[in-house]
Amino acid sequence: MASVPRSFLLLSVIPTILILCVDFACCNTGRKIGDGLDTDFSGFSVPLEHSFEVDDVSRFRMRGALQLRGGRETSVSLSQSQLSEEDRNTLKEVAAVDGLYKIRVPRVSLTDRQTERQMDGYLTAFVRACSLVESHLSDVITLHTDVSGYLIGVSIVTIPGACRGTEVEDEVDLEAFNTTLTIIAPTNAPQPETALFIERMDIEHEKRGKPQEQKSFFAKYWYLILGGAIFLMASSSAQPSAGGAEEQQS
């Protein structure tokens, strides 16, 4: 399943160090659904087919075989043959008319091997044939699984991905695929980080809160109380004289 090698592969592809590490840590703890079913670790193979036609009508042919290994450590490898002379020419023709190069894999489950149930249907993806030719058949194929290990999608990109119209002269460049293969399981979305926040608040609280609480009420407000007392005394002593003055006037 979500494995160390896969995550490292990801790291090599995407220069995101911080977040993926977090995600990766979650992956191992979170993905426990298929654990009971992981009896077969020997793996199995599914065909990887491709299609490239000048008239854009899909005719899928075998490109290679994907060796899938389900279980705790999902891994995938691809064994594929070279393109034949005829295929190379077709591919170049398709590239010339801006056709598509499509691949497909059957829908399978990586964990549920006991039932050996093959769901009907395929997962399909495409890339422009010209970019495949111009990148000298260096493609990146990614398989996506869902939480319970079903293959849900496949994607293919070439590096570089652009079509610049550069001629590929050398036939040797179009003989063998230079494929990077990855399998991606869903990442676990983070939960609200309450524990860390409370911890931080506690630390701050300790840092700032302590010296204040030691002071008693009188120690803190003695000047106010004293001032209030003086004011009261002053006003009470002043009042009778003021009243007396009034009386005298009237």
Add this chain to the structure above:
Amino acid sequence: MFPPSLNVTFSKKPSVKMAKLTSLFVVLFSLFCISEAVFEDQVGKFDWRQQYVGKTLFAHFESNTQSSKKLFVATDKNIFASFNSRTGDLLWRHVDKTGPEGTIDTFLLHGQDALMVVGDGRLLRSWDTNIGGLNWEAVLDTGSFQAACFVAIQDTVKHVAVLKKAAISLHYLSNGHQKWVENLPDGDAVQYQAVYSGGEEELYVLGVVPNSHLTIIAYSLEDGEITKQRSVEAPWLSSVESSCVVVGQGVLMCVDPATFALYTLPIQAEETPEFSQILLQSLDLKVSPGFQPVLVSSQPHPARSPLSEFFLQLGTDHHVLLQLNADGYTIAPLRDFQPSFLVSFATTGEKTVAAVMTPKNETACAINLFSVDSGRRLLDTTVIFPLDLNGGKPHKLYVHAFLKKDDSVGYRVLVQTQDHALTFIQQPGRVVWTREEALADVVTMEMVDLPLTGTQAELEGEFGKKADGLFPMVLKRLSSQVILLQAWLAHLWKLFYEARKPRSQVKNEVTIETLSRDEFNLQKMMVMVTASGKLFGIDSKSGSILWKHYLENVQPNAAFKLIVQRTTAHFPHPPQCTLLIKDKDTGLATLHVFNPIFGRKSHIALPALPRPILQSLLLPVIDQDYAKVLLLVDDQYKVTAFPSTKNVLQQLQEMASSIFFYLIHSDQGNLSGFRLRKDLSTERIWEVVLPTEVQKIVAVKGKRPNEHVHSQGRVMGDRSVLYKYLNPNLLAVVTESTDTHPERAFVGVFLVDGVTGRIIHEAVQRKARGPVHFVHSENWVVYEYWNTKSRRNEFSVLELFEGTELYNSTVFSSLDRPHLPQVLQQTYIFPSPITTMEATLTEKGITSRHLLVGLPSGAILSLPKMFLDPRRPEVVTEHSREENLIPYAPEMPIRTEWFINYNQTVLRVKGIYTAPSGLESTCLVVAYGLDIYQTRVYPSKQFDVLKDDYDYVLISSVLFALFFATMISKRLAQVKLLNRAWR
């Protein structure tokens, strides 16, 4: 200058201790927080609210006097409300739960008590109609509700009887206490459907075994004992509810649509009774073919038996007033009404009249009163009801009759039309008010810019026309200048003329003729589509309805999609909106094309759509008339273009290979992508399948096409730039697990490229379930879900970045972006459930974004997006402070000053629509649901507007002073220089 705001503004000084504890946060917050409060004198200046109740199911008038002002309605939106019948204003309104739990089953009115059975017989409620307060509420026994009636003993109404599927109960009217409850005998076989009380000592329950016999049970009012129980053969009877009424001295009158006969049966008869048959033919009456005849009777007072006169409806526009003779089994026809749309009885004092609505001409109907006893027309009682050509047909008639001073009968009528509108009419045909209750259920809306004024349009037109030589161009320019001068002079004259009038008389009434765009495009036309199929054009400034159009033949479960094909910007071509109406059962779609400013239907040739439509997409391609092209994909993946002129088809052929679209079958968990071919057929190019055994797709959202992002990246603390991943084709797909166990339930968020089908990101929120509300915009997705473990609502934000370098800075292509973006995510606790969510939108996207969150309490919260930023640091560093990031706090605050609708609660908010205005700082907001609320928000304050109290005098005097000071000092310096030179 302004008095303090209604809400507490933020700048309050915190206490010493608090400040010490959270000094850091306070300092930071006060830097960022934008106080949203409204000043007291701004209330209602930029915003308005309209309250609705929905489609009326039951309506009663307060009392039968001429001076009564109240009118009570119970609606399909589970609302009990009271209107002022003079103005149509809402006096009060009680909004119950949505769904079957709050359904109003029946509504009876007696004196000041409004009795109501709610939630399929769950509750019995009594309301005080004077103030709208609840008198009492009684919980009823289980069982589905059948009927209810008032029960009177010795001329006073003291009880109410409630008939349920298997039991009957009697409750005191004064306090709701149950007097007795009895199980109905043989409840499995017999369907009990009606209850009748005529003021005697007994209560009658009528049940039927369909097509076999009728059962009558009499209960003693004292103790609920069965005093009589009889069954009568009735093989023709299938339902008492739909085909029988009680008339006269307790005579059950039924109509049999099969044999066209009336059947009468005395309910209270001692001996074993039998139905006596009267053929309609013998009365010279004929039922229209295919019409189910309907009986209408009236019981003016629960203590007395019903009238012996009743209506029989024989066709859609044919009614007959009949009278049951004293012998109890012969019938005399009193008057035949043909044509007649609607009939209704009304009672005032001892007089009962019948109101009949008959068609007058194309645009009006006439309502007349008839004496019930004789069937004679009462003089001077005609009321004209104007038929709105853009409205529905009359559907129901509620008559409020009263005795005038001269003892003649006067009346007012409330007419409910098919489009749920209520019209109140007074004699002799004055429409007192109209309420457009269809607006209680707005499905979708758009805001359209208003057209330019005539003078502006004249100038625009000059550029639009083809140039034809120098001299005509000069002439044209001169003529348009003359027109401008003329308009200006007219304006000046108007100003001068109006200056003499007192202020209050100068009123700018908004009418459809005076509509024109204002300086900052703040006033727009709101085009609203309602579930009933009525379209409205509402002025966004005042909220007044400028046009309406009722689409007949719209199925109640139809889905609507409103598309603006041509905006107002292409003068002289009128703006054009297209409404796609799709029947949910068959999938067949129809188009309604109209001008959004005037609501008039366009006479454009519509494409034939014989096959169900799966998807519609608006292309940026425009035809020669500047209308955007709409593509409709049918179930055979064939594409129809609208408009489909030669020009359009040619353009489509040219760009076919770059037109991609996606389809989603949520029931199969299937997402697939297609590419257009030159012959307008399609090819499937990618497919992603989410197994339905694990999760089901609940919602998919792309980005709004009119959204602009001003800044390509974010400047970080170390002055490097983190570029945003701005993929316009990105789809956010939200799934929910099929497993609903709180420990295993999850919510999945997939970010899929809509062109290549590549899964950009796949995240799973564990121990979570829906309903999920989410917003997808710029480079972020914000979603809200329910955490099943912690039992709380949580917000999560996903942001996508390309990294510190852009792959291709000039253009984005889904086909050429090999690297996956970095995804950052953070989650927060939100202390309230939410009903809907939307993001603000501005003209150029410079203004910071806010999320507008509709809360169930009726408030709309404007939550700064800044609080939902996955880069909020847990530990504050120099860099994060530099970047103005708020330190992470797990709980999202709700501040009352963020409520943009202050005390104007909007209930059951279903959607929030945001539209940019001409001012970059201002975003127009419309929240719709049961109510409609329109306002403006300024997410970054009004940075491009001078304040009202801006001191022009000071600034200009300072300017002038500086100017003169420089002049003088310059002169002095010159003199000094000269003097020095002489020395």
